[in-house]
Amino acid sequence: MRAVIPFPDISPELISISLFGLEFALRWYALAYIAGIVIGWWLCVRAVRATRLWPDATPPMEPRQIEDLATWVILGIILGGRLGYALFYQPGYYLENPGQILMIWQGGMSFHGGLLGVVLAVLAFCARNGIPLRPAADLLAMATPPGLLLGRIANFINAELWGRATDLPWGVVFPGQMAQDCGQPLGELCARHPSQLYEAALEGLILGAVLLYLVWRRGALKRPGRVAGTFFSGYGLARFLVEFVRQPDAQFVAAGNPLGLAWHVGGYGLTMGQLLSLPMLALGIALILTAPRRT
Template sequence: MTGPMPFPNIDPVAFELGPIVIRWYALAYLTGLTGGWLLLRRMVPRWPGLGGLTRDDVDDFLLWATFGVVLGGRLGYVLFYKPGYYLSHPLEIVQVWHGGMSFHGGLLGVAVAIWLFARKRKVPLLPFADTIAVVAPIGLFFGRLANFINGELFGRATDVPWAMVFPMGGAVPRHPSQLYEAALEGLVLLVVMAALASRPAVRARPGVLFGTFLMLYGLARFTVEFFREPDPFLGFVWQGATMGQLLSLPMIALGLSVVAYAARRRAVSGTA
């Protein structure tokens, strides 16, 4: 049996411009948001039920989505993972440069942004949410790659040939679970969502894509958590389940409910 694969030890700092430090993690967020924005601009004009939404509206929504991701992700981490700590250290809540973001919180933040934006611009909610669901895996992919570069959120101890020794994980070879998540939550989910979105019958059922995204992400995250090391300050939360798994179960249930609701509704007409 060969030894563990070497961890690449990439510097988390991509480059520095005088006092300005640009980290790969920030670039991952920027790339994910930009990639989603560009794809969304191409999809929206031809999407059934969104005849009143323009590319300029999509440009405006980019700012809403950014605030939703950052604020929701940070508040989700504070509330879901370390409420006691931040209750005692409230000033550290805004110190996002020290790390600590929650995908589930970011999802809630973007969901609120979608709802507020759709209400303000008088855009049909479910068709708009469907388009966001199609592009969301782009950000997930780059975010997980950034986790890998940072050597954080690594996996459990293992002897598989592709195991790695992470700098913050001790001398034990571990699953590169960040790459598992990048593959499942990012690439695979993007391919599945794009394939479904290419079918006019699916696009004509507002909510099917949004519900499918919730369900498939929840299943992917629940599965990968079996290979990911639980957060040391939490461990296993209940009956051997991690916090990530417990937060994913409502996503799966909600996704199934949304798909079932959408399937019962009348199909909308529009350009294919």
């Protein structure tokens, strides 16, 4: 029998408390959101206090403004992530059931939707407070990868968003009937790519390390748009590649489309995640090319 890695025995709930007949639980996924926002806020405050990192030693905002911006960002993440999931992945269902769009506790969030929500929130915040957009975008781009790292690890703990079936030695046997339904011979376990951990490494760990290096060692914040461009293009490329081994959403899989391609011609095409990543990649390259060449 080929080697596989059993799924670790980790509960999605960190703690659970019963009060007055109701069950209250703190889930790893919620904790990842909270920790990611707190770490991002801390990184932003450190950066604006280090005036040497900015052109003319002038940060785009003050530390107290970071707290106000964090509130806008949180709303952008939640509303944008939920609306993006409804529009990009299940528009037909939510058009028939609009009352369920705001039921975020039932699951279903889109990173690309959350990113769009954050972009709109930052645009509004910067316009309202007279803050230059590119430096603010650089600041948030630097602070985002820790949240991506923790969020993808939480996806793994939740045994969700797993990858396609694989016979590689690091394939993970995820629990659940859907994860075990991959057309394998009767009696054998279905091992899948731990695509959540691939994304955690690429989008969180590696991209985060690159951005911190550019900011703190290469003076990238003195070239407005360079850090944000590196983030957009780095995430877009990482997500595009991981989509090749990530199991697509069930609504895209059909008898004539077993790979779950959202757009295809003659059996070749792109998944929804790849389609949404291409504009990010293009925007990132454009920001890098238009960033000032001199600090």
